[in-house]
Amino acid sequence: MSEGNNGQPRKSKVTIARKIHLKSLMLVNASKQLEKEKSERDNEKNRMLNECVPQFNTSSLSVQELQKICKQFHQKIDNVDAERYDAEVKVSKNAKEIESLNQKILDLKGKFKRPTLRRVRVSADEMLGALAETTCKTSLDLRSNLKSVRKEEEKEPVEVHDWRKNVEAKSGMKGRKKIFDTGAAPQ
Incomplete structure (x- = not known):
């Protein structure tokens, strides 16, 4: 008040x-x-x-006329069902499109749905112990995963061969290299 x-x-x-x-x-x-x-x-x-x-009065109609009327009703029912199905498909398609556009908008804005978090009761001692365990494990793991580097004495230089010299011998192309080099079309 x-x-x-x-x-x-x-x-x-x-x-x-x-x-x-x-x-x-x-x-x-x-x-x-x-x-x-x-x-x-x-x-x-x-x-x-x-x-x-x-x-309409069905008592004065013959069997053939009643069958004709039933067929017309079945055709109308089929048409209505087809229209209803088309409408449902359009609605579901539009709903999916709206959902995807909303997701794109959220992505562009940078706002994401945050998951609901559960509360966990942890005492301060347990939290510090867990924190200390994780830091020790990671530091030990990092040290063990390091590669050892040793300086090697000067090695002999490795010979580098020209790969083009032995192409025909190693490739098994049986003379196709010449066709390729000359630019002639294979026959």
Whole structure:
């Protein structure tokens, strides 16, 4: 509550009984509106059914005419099912596209969903012990993984051969190198 000029809380001008009465009037009004909306929906539904589904008398029709009408209804049902399936596929495709675009937006903004973390109760001594163990292990592991370097005495220089000298002997190309060198097309 807000305070008045003299530091005391201001009293509400509306009494509790008046508030309860107003709430009950609002609930009565809302229930009347809900009933009105329900009746409007029912009327609209009946009107659409009368427009879309024609009334006809089946007692005076022959078997062939009834079969023809059934086939027409089956065709309409198939068309409606195909449209419904297409709509569902479009909706799912759009939902996937929206999700991927939202993910791209999050990636571009640099805001990532953070996983929920569980609280773990660890005493200070256990935390220090775990920290000390990990630091010791890593330092020992690093030292053991280092390669030993020893200076070797001057070695004899290694002979470097020209690889092009022995191409024909080692390649097994049987004269194809000459065709390649001359630029002639193989036959």
